[in-house]
Amino acid sequence: MKKDLISMEDLTVDEIKDYLKLAHSVEKLPADERFRLLQGKIMAAMFFEPSTRTRLSFESAMHRLGGGVIGFAEQSATSVSKGESFTDTIHTVENYCDIMVIRHPGEGTARLAARVSSIPVINAGDGSNQHPTQTLLDIFTIEKDLGKISGIKVAFVGDLKYSRTVHSLIRALMKFDVTEFILVAPESLRLPKYFMMTDEPNKYHFYETNHLEEAISKCDILYMTRIQRERFPDLLEYEKVKDSYLLTAAMLEEARPHLRVLHPLPRVNEIAYDVDKTKYAGYFPQARNGVIMREAILLKHLGVKI
Amino acid sequence: MSKRNEKVLMIPKIKLGIVIDHIPAGEGVKILEIISRYEEMQDVPVTLGLNYDSKKMGRKDLIKMQLEFLSPEIIQHISIVVPGVTIKAIKDYRVYSKVVVQAPKVIKNLLLCKNPNCVTNLESGIETLFHAVDEESNRVRCNFCERIFDRSELKPIIK
Ligand SMILES: [Zn+2]
Numbered sequence: 001m002k003k004d005l006i007s008m009e010d011l012t013v014d015e016i017k018d019y020l021k022l023a024h025s026v027e028k029l030p031a032d033e034r035f036r037l038l039q040g041k042i043m044a045a046m047f048f049e050p051s052t053r054t055r056l057s058f059e060s061a062m063h064r065l066g067g068g069v070i071g072f073a074e075q076s077a078t079s080v081s082k083g084e085s086f087t088d089t090i091h092t093v094e095n096y097c098d099i100m101v102i103r104h105p106g107e108g109t110a111r112l113a114a115r116v117s118s119i120p121v122i123n124a125g126d127g128s129n130q131h132p133t134q135t136l137l138d139i140f141t142i143e144k145d146l147g148k149i150s151g152i153k154v155a156f157v158g159d160l161k162y163s164r165t166v167h168s169l170i171r172a173l174m175k176f177d178v179t180e181f182i183l184v185a186p187e188s189l190r191l192p193k194y195f196m197m198t199d200e201p202n203k204y205h206f207y208e209t210n211h212l213e214e215a216i217s218k219c220d221i222l223y224m225t226r227i228q229r230e231r232f233p234d235l236l237e238y239e240k241v242k243d244s245y246l247l248t249a250a251m252l253e254e255a256r257p258h259l260r261v262l263h264p265l266p267r268v269n270e271i272a273y274d275v276d277k278t279k280y281a282g283y284f285p286q287a288r289n290g291v292i293m294r295e296a297i298l299l300k301h302l303g304v305k306i
Numbered sequence: 307m308s309k310r311n312e313k314v315l316m317i318p319k320i321k322l323g324i325v326i327d328h329i330p331a332g333e334g335v336k337i338l339e340i341i342s343r344y345e346e347m348q349d350v351p352v353t354l355g356l357n358y359d360s361k362k363m364g365r366k367d368l369i370k371m372q373l374e375f376l377s378p379e380i381i382q383h384i385s386i387v388v389p390g391v392t393i394k395a396i397k398d399y400r401v402y403s404k405v406v407v408q409a410p411k412v413i414k415n416l417l418l419c420k421n422p423n424c425v426t427n428l429e430s431g432i433e434t435l436f437h438a439v440d441e442e443s444n445r446v447r448c449n450f451c452e453r454i455f456d457r458s459e460l461k462p463i464i465k
Contacts, residue, residue, distance in 0.1 A: 106429075107425060108424050108425035111450050
């Protein structure tokens with residue numbers, strides 16, 4: 001039976017651990033061995049909305065495994081712009097490839113594609129719903145950087161109300177027994193309350209604050225996100241908060257020695273460039289881990305063992 | 307006078323038909339709306355009773371229809387919009403079968419997703435699917451966009 005990757009909600013902790021294990025094995029493989037694994041296989045990168053980073057990361061992963069890549073980077077390049085239905089596009093493209101990677105602004109689109117397609121479908125982001133490969137690479141990065149996941153303390157900074165990346169990662173970390181979260185966000189962009197509701201209210205602790213400085217010395221992972229201007233009805237309000245969520249190297253003086261600063265990238269003005277040179281900067285290695293995790297995902301879903 | 311006879315006074319006896327009982331007061335209109343939207347029900351005589359006294363519920367609504375058989379589709383539809391009602395089939399003035407309908411755990415192609423950005427609303431001809439996230443099926447999750455809604459806030463699909 002074909003296996004799709006649509007939503008983190010579909011995965012058990014053990015299944016997530018399998019992805020992590022596989023990613024570690026992939027990383028250890030010499031490049032020439034890796035390059036033989038998916039020869040003759042074709043991945044279709046179907047990006048109905050642009051997301052250059054995610055697309056390049058997937059394409060790089062497929063190329064490193066020796067596979068071929070076809071696809072498109074935006075909807076205007078497809079027959080959908082000529083009125084073709086989404087399911088017709090899937091039924092057509094599935095004849096051209098062995099696995100489909102789909103990015104689409106409509107929520108649930110990858111689920112629909114998986115249902116109608118006879119080949120594996122990987123969700124590379126469906127609107128504000130899910131982006132499971134991002135979450136998997138984030139967990140992989142945290143595990144690599146800290147050597148463990150359970151029991152760590154994670155601070156999330158920025159737009160916690162709308163960030164799909166943050167929501168998905170928090171839920172996944174909770175499954176891994178991460179119980180302490182520091183949430184740094186302006187009043188209007190706080191994490192929706194229902195994310196904090198669990199069956200075990202005594203187990204999980206969410207500390208909310210407006211001040212970034214407060215979080216830095218207390219956490220093991222500092223996960224930064226963009227604060228988007230469009231989210232603010234009042235631009236004055238945006239101007240007021242944007243600088244208070246700018247991380248600089250000087251602010252990291254009190255940090256725990258093993259702290260890692262992560263960011264899904266691209267950054268706008270949340271992390272000053274002087275942070276890049278500190279030992280805490282983990283966001284560029286995070287992008288590298290993204291390729292490794294996506295290699296693992298392609299292998300797993302194409303049924304290739306290593 | 308026995309309790310049974312009191313009931314008879316309130317609800318005129320029918321020889322053959324379907325009675326929907328134990329409808330929470332005020333909800334009868336919702337069921338009427340569902341029924342009236344099905345083609346097969348267009349010529350069926352229907353009576354709606356409002357605000358009857360009920361030992362169990364305080365007040366209740368009641369619907370009486372002159373037809374032999376209510377389609378499973380309509381029953382399921384009612385169960386999703388107003389769960390907990392009793393549907394009785396009457397033959398020769400007697401209740402010969404009775405069922406309390408509860409909202410199902412899996413609701414297939416009966417409710418519309420409220421999320422305008424959900425693929426079920428963006429593409430045509432996609433069957434919707436919801437799964438209950440609590441015991442009573444009061445909250446349901448869309449299988450596609452994964453958003454959770456109160457069941458009562460979702461519009462039924464009328465085919
Ligand atoms: Zn939906």
